[in-house]
Amino acid sequence: MKILEEALKGSIRSLGKLISFIENESPGFLDILKSIYPLTGKAKIIGITGPPGVGKSTLVSRLAKIYLEKNDTVGILAVDPSSPISGGSLLGDRIRMSHLFPSSNIFVRSLSSRGTLGGISQATMNVARVLDAAGYNIIIIETVGVGQAEVEIIHVADTAVVVLAAGFGDEIQALKAGLMEVADIFVVNKADLPDTSKYVNTIEKILLKSSSKKSWTPPIVKTIALTGQGCDELVKKIDEHYEFCKENESLINEKRKRQLREIKRLVEQKIKEEIEVFFEREYSLEEIINNDQQRNKGPYVIAEEVLNAFWKSQQRSKPLKS
Numbered sequence: 001m002k003i004l005e006e007a008l009k010g011s012i013r014s015l016g017k018l019i020s021f022i023e024n025e026s027p028g029f030l031d032i033l034k035s036i037y038p039l040t041g042k043a044k045i046i047g048i049t050g051p052p053g054v055g056k057s058t059l060v061s062r063l064a065k066i067y068l069e070k071n072d073t074v075g076i077l078a079v080d081p082s083s084p085i086s087g088g089s090l091l092g093d094r095i096r097m098s099h100l101f102p103s104s105n106i107f108v109r110s111l112s113s114r115g116t117l118g119g120i121s122q123a124t125m126n127v128a129r130v131l132d133a134a135g136y137n138i139i140i141i142e143t144v145g146v147g148q149a150e151v152e153i154i155h156v157a158d159t160a161v162v163v164l165a166a167g168f169g170d171e172i173q174a175l176k177a178g179l180m181e182v183a184d185i186f187v188v189n190k191a192d193l194p195d196t197s198k199y200v201n202t203i204e205k206i207l208l209k210s211s212s213k214k215s216w217t218p219p220i221v222k223t224i225a226l227t228g229q230g231c232d233e234l235v236k237k238i239d240e241h242y243e244f245c246k247e248n249e250s251l252i253n254e255k256r257k258r259q260l261r262e263i264k265r266l267v268e269q270k271i272k273e274e275i276e277v278f279f280e281r282e283y284s285l286e287e288i289i290n291n292d293q294q295r296n297k298g299p300y301v302i303a304e305e306v307l308n309a310f311w312k313s314q315q316r317s318k319p320l321k322s
């Protein structure tokens with residue numbers, strides 16, 4: 001595939017097209033992911049999540065600059081940015097304009113969180129792998145932490161940073177969204193605003209109660225993303241966490257569990273696809289539901305019959321084609 005070759009050679013245009021291809025799960029996308037997998041595993045993936053408006057994007061652009069200054073290459077994925085039109089591109093412009101980095105060292109892209117068969121976490125993972133294979137060694141994923149589904153995305157990251165700010169949703173809300181559990185590092189941004197210290201104390205108290213069994217205690221970093229204050233400290237903590245994970249047995253186990261979950265997700269996706277194809281090929285509305293005999297059976301019996309027919313058809317056919 002030409003765009004794949006060009007993307008891996010550094011063509012930004014082809015990389016953009018390749019990501020759309022993968023994001024849209026176009027026919028053959030899994031083959032591409034299979035072929036690039038050996039090129040992946042080099043990037044450090046950082047997840048940034050938190051309630052709307054706490055300053056995630058501002059922080060992401062600060063982090064990107066710090067990494068670019070260290071000669072890293074940075075890929076940024078903004079999942080469902082609040083402004084679908086300007087979200088991702090604005091972020092990129094902000095970083096490129098204010099600093100004169102080679103534009104090939106930074107790639108910014110927004111992803112929509114609309115449903116795909118594999119789910120948004122898998123779609124994000126897939127795109128992150130494309131960036132990894134294309135040679136971006138720092139990948140930052142920004143996602144709004146409002147509900148369980150969005151927070152889930154953070155599991156794609158090696159290090160999950162939860163950004164909070166005094167006055168932006170109380171701690172109970174953060175707890176409900178599951179933000180407290182996923183955090184490897186807490187950032188209390190907008191530290192220029194009042195009540196920051198009080199807020200940090202509250203988080204510390206919650207952590208004391210909940211993290212006794214964990215081998216890694218999430219540090220809390222205060223930042224002012226607007227000026228960059230505290231951001232170097234944040235990068236330091238991200239590095240520390242990354243190193244810690246490489247050696248810690250229980251975190252390595254967690255990573256293996258995540259890998260198992262991904263495999264399950266991919267198997268489920270494949271089965272869903274096969275069932276879609278089966279329905280299209282074998283059943284019309286008429287056969288399933290549009291006659292009295294069928295309708296009288298009710299959905300439970302019909303579903304069972306369809307499933308039996310599906311398994312039979314699978315036995316007849318060759319092993320699932322990849």
Ligand SMILES: Nc1nc2c(ncn2[C@@H]2O[C@H](COP(=O)(O)OP(=O)(O)OP(=O)(O)O)[C@@H](O)[C@H]2O)c(=O)[nH]1
Pocket residue numbers: 051052053054055056057058059081082144189190191192193223224225226227
């Ligand atoms: N006072 C203050 N304002 C900040 C700081 N960081 C960001 N902001 C402002 O907060 C607002 C929201 O910033 P964003 O970076 O867009 O926040 P976000 O979390 O990405 O927002 P969503 O993507 O919409 O959830 C902007 O007006 C920023 O300028 C900070 O450290 N202090």
Ligand SMILES: [Mg+2]
Pocket residue numbers: 056057058081082142
């Ligand atoms: Mg944002």
